[in-house]
Amino acid sequence: MTPYEELIAHTRETYLLAATGELLQWDQETMLPPGGIAHRSRQLGQIAGLVHERATTPRVGELIAASEAIRELSADPASDSAVNLRELRRDYDRATKIPAALAREKAEVAATSQHAWVEAREKSDFSLFRPFLEKNLELARKTAECYGWPADGEPWDALAEDFEPGMTAAGVSRVFVPLRESLRKLLGELMAGGRRPARPFEKIVMPLAAQQAFVRHVAERIGFDFSRGRLDVSAHPFCSGHDPGDIRLTTRYRDNRVGDALSSVMHEAGHGMYHQGLRPDHGGTPLGQPASLGINESQSRTWENQVGRSEPFWRWCHGELPRFFGDAAAGVSVEELYAGVNVVGPSLIRVEADEVTYNLHIMVRFELERALMAGDLAAADLPAEWNRRYKEYLDVVVPNDAQGCMQDVHWSMGAFGYFPTYTLGNLYAAQFFEKALADLPGLTDAFAAGDFSGLKRWLNQNIHAHGNRYRPADLCQRVTGKPLSPEPLLKYLAAKLKPLYGV
């Protein structure tokens, strides 16, 4: 075997073991009886340790260096070998920069902090969470120092690289600041408009079994392949991508709230179709992975929003309701449903926010975590700063910290630099979809007829099949001919929402 062949063989085994860890995690969220939690924690710890050991063994460094020395392997930067070497070098360097003691301390602090966060949120008492947030921040700064950042960068950049390669705080700001101003303007116009749509789903009586059958039907129709996947129930919806042949979605159901389950399933199915569309022959190598969290999120948002909140989709979907809910849906029109899934308005909770305000929620978090990482904001001042920004950006008064700065799990896990990928996903989704519409005349007419195969095929070819071949910014340029811009999202939102709000 050549060094490159040995490296790839080793990497495939490492990814295979990591996929087993993912299955253990999926099972914990969906199947595990309460009595099995202690044993499962030990299993997860063991697999994580074995994966880390395999990924950081000096032999990997030797094999990468020996492969880099063979010039043909990297001559074409978009070739399979060049891409795999690019990603393996990056992952190896980053993994070996973190001392084992720091990695262990981070994992321990993350675990205890999450428990503290759950309790602090229940009691809405930030003082209980503050010492843990401070400890997480201290370790995050240490981690950033181990990774390092360019002279014109900042500590936040070092961590964000894990989630969105090439993303910097300055780069995010350049997009977010104009986006924020435009979204606030649009929000103001909509709220002052002549119409105010209502949520009609509450009128329809929806037994759980019917909801399950209905959302499964929609997931199948939009293109999620159930011969290579599943749909189960968990406390928080997620998509677990073990292998393109085994992709598992979860959702949750609430009485008479099929709108929630439907949009979460379309969202997770979007992730799922991305994973199912990755090339199986690249499985177990960097090339066979999603390009980034932002690109992954663009796929879920496309199906949740560009499709699932579109008028043509509801023209089709409205006709499917009687099969699952009988007469219960008879009194609700297509127009009511379409308007109802597009209700916009300031709110407290990110995960329940609409397409306009969602991004303002993200901006608050981005600005605060950037300041926390830079040392410009003390953890003790987080609640006041959070509340001030919610008032300023969303005109919302935060009644308590449980519904304020403690609503999300991320910071308790030490995940700083993650939040912006959600809004990047919205931006990529809009920009890709604009291009798909230009490439595929009659696309939305097909939606109205329940045919979503054109969009799926376009995404398969333009996004999924590339896997991790292009960095996010390069993929965007390549697919749309332009760098990432806020314009497509703003245009899409204004065109859809202004008529619904009588603006």
Add this chain to the structure above:
Amino acid sequence: MTPYEELIAHTRETYLLAATGELLQWDQETMLPPGGIAHRSRQLGQIAGLVHERATTPRVGELIAASEAIRELSADPASDSAVNLRELRRDYDRATKIPAALAREKAEVAATSQHAWVEAREKSDFSLFRPFLEKNLELARKTAECYGWPADGEPWDALAEDFEPGMTAAGVSRVFVPLRESLRKLLGELMAGGRRPARPFEKIVMPLAAQQAFVRHVAERIGFDFSRGRLDVSAHPFCSGHDPGDIRLTTRYRDNRVGDALSSVMHEAGHGMYHQGLRPDHGGTPLGQPASLGINESQSRTWENQVGRSEPFWRWCHGELPRFFGDAAAGVSVEELYAGVNVVGPSLIRVEADEVTYNLHIMVRFELERALMAGDLAAADLPAEWNRRYKEYLDVVVPNDAQGCMQDVHWSMGAFGYFPTYTLGNLYAAQFFEKALADLPGLTDAFAAGDFSGLKRWLNQNIHAHGNRYRPADLCQRVTGKPLSPEPLLKYLAAKLKPLYGV
């Protein structure tokens, strides 16, 4: 750490990894989408390889030898340390005889063969299964050669040792041949008797959801703890014991055949209660494991047969039916139900066989796998030989291979030497239950009142809590004061069945 402490710590990690392999297997049988099979085979192969590597590393041999040299550790052969050393020595010696490549190949072939078996059985086409059976046999013979067998033994013995320590083909024959004659005689008497009970369940309309709720209720009532376990659906019922806190049962359902699902769930719950009754502080060590497959099977048979086919059980169970099946069960009496679950007669399918003929099904398999392993029978000739013996022992004509030699999963998994443990389980069950009845006056009256806690407690104390402390033959002697004998089973069957058949 002392060598013994290091050995135990190492063993706990090995068992933990093996439990992850078991979860992958459980998931494959219950959850895995068809597209995930290839990836899963690789995962199973990898974990099996890692487990084998850990179990056979020379350090383990050194630690066992160093611990054996410390005399106090083995002074009392029933002490924790002596038992763990006895089992670890045996396992290490056997495992080091199997090359890593063979262990890995076996795991991979077993996974793909099982799927081939499912398809071949669906199509009733033995030719689709034959090449997989041949491959499994080839690997089984290689394995037997690695283990070796005594001069007066044969290849089958080398494999059977994995399932029932001390069991040999000759030893099995010594019990089976007289048992066969007695059972055929009893069968003849019953078939010539003055009564012929019928199966009444077909009269009751049983929707699947009601069946599921009903069998879950019974499993819970007899003592299976659902906070430490699950019940799911698979093609072939089984019990997967990851950890006393996470024990998973499976069954299958057929329209209006709740009797099948009920007895399979009581059977698997019997295994499950054994696993839930193992001492958690011995988890991850040999002491915390079942004593053998035969002893494990005795626990499932006790609940399936000694309890689940008893008249007192049905006096209770009859009263539960309306809660699940409404008026549909109104026309069926306790007496009809009790007689109906005790219908005896020659049949095609082992897992549907009655308590008398079941053991004849086992004898066919034992004789055939013994010949296959010895090279006295070619895989290609299996269907003809199978059919010939069914005609001879059971007077049954086998119409096709799906209902013939492809009805069981075992050989597709490469499990040769396993089948006799089922009949050993029947023998142990009868002998243990005879003792429990003597120890616990009023036991069956409690069954009639829906109280099964007395028997469960007796089994917890007398069987489960010992785990692997005593070898099967020693456990039997210790619990019942006698060596294993066919008499309790024959007495129990005659006493129950002769009145029902008017003999």
